[in-house]
Amino acid sequence: MENESTADLIRAQLRRFRTAAGLSQEEFGRLVHYSGSQVSAVELGQRPLDRLFLSRADEVLGTGGLLIALLKLAERDGLPSWFLPWLDAERNARQLRCYQPSLVPGLLQTENYARVVIRCDDTLSDEQVEKRLANRMDRQAIFTKPDPPHFLAVIDEIVLRRADEGFRGIMTEQIARLIECAERPNVSIHIVPTEVSMHVGLTGAFVLARSADGGWVGNLENQLGGTVIEKDDDVATLLSRWETVRNEALSRRQSTDLMKEVVTSWT
Incomplete structure (x- = not known):
């Protein structure tokens, strides 16, 4: 995948320039x-690429801005700059925890729903729509690699029921995909029923990624882009909120039954 090779290239060039400068990692x-x-x-x-880090690296190593330029090359593939550090964390995650109050998580979306x-x-x-769509579908390849991450998703029931008559065909296909994904041993999907009218997660969607070394990174999306969360206190807050919304959700079996019930209600 093009973005993946660009990230690998950035890391390789960073190592090469650091070594050529005679500098240890310390x-x-x-x-x-x-x-x-x-x-x-x-x-x-094991840690996402960071624009500030790469900018400092370019300055210290005298690369003429090469590392930041490579980051911009990755952006040409239709991915906004704020998303690239998170994309790197997502690819290398051993576990992903996602809460979504308004949409099906991108890693679980069908092509039609995502479009x-x-x-x-x-x-x-x-053209930009199709480019972003291709990138979103490519991200789902993390589930087919030899050692895929454990993905836990909590979704509000309203996400499943947000479908007028013209959208129900796409939504029926999408829910079928969710049920199929939920059958995988490394994927858990939990639905927060509409009976839970208020909970802390309603303030916004978030995702958490745990790397191979056990460290956590978060990601928040908003109308203007997104933010990668790395500060220990902020990550701890998101982990705490994750536990809260997860506790409001149904079990895996109950969630699958609810998804089937939603589709049946339309037919």
Whole structure:
């Protein structure tokens, strides 16, 4: 996948320039205000690529802005710059926890559902829509790799029922995909029933990724883009909120039964 090779290229170039400068990871880390272990995690793909880190690396290593330029190349594939660090974390995650109050999570979307969601942004051309759609579908490849991450999703019931007559065909297909995904041993889908009228998750969607070294990174999306969350206190808050919304949701079996019930109610 093109974006994946670009991320790998950035890490490879970072290692090459650091080594050529005769700097250990600890020495380089002090110059860019990161610890040696953080530098190691970036180079190994265990920590997401960060624009500020790469900008400092370009300055310290005298690369003429190459690392940031490579990051911009990845953006040409239709992915906004704010999303690239999260994409890197997502690819290398051992576990993903996602809460969505308004949409089916992107990693579980069908092509038809995803296209409709992306088309809601009327500033995008048809070409840009298809490019973003292709990128979204490509991200789902993490489920087919030899050692896929454990993916836990909590979705509000209203997401399933948001379907007028013209959209029900797409939504029926989408719910069938959710049920199919929920049968995989590494995927858990839990529905928060409409009877739970208020809970802390309603303030917004979020995703958490746990890397191979056990560290967590979060991602928040909003109308203007998104933010990767790495500060320990902020990540701890998101982990706490995850536990709260997860406790409001139905079990896996009950959630699957509810999804089937929604589709049956339309027919």
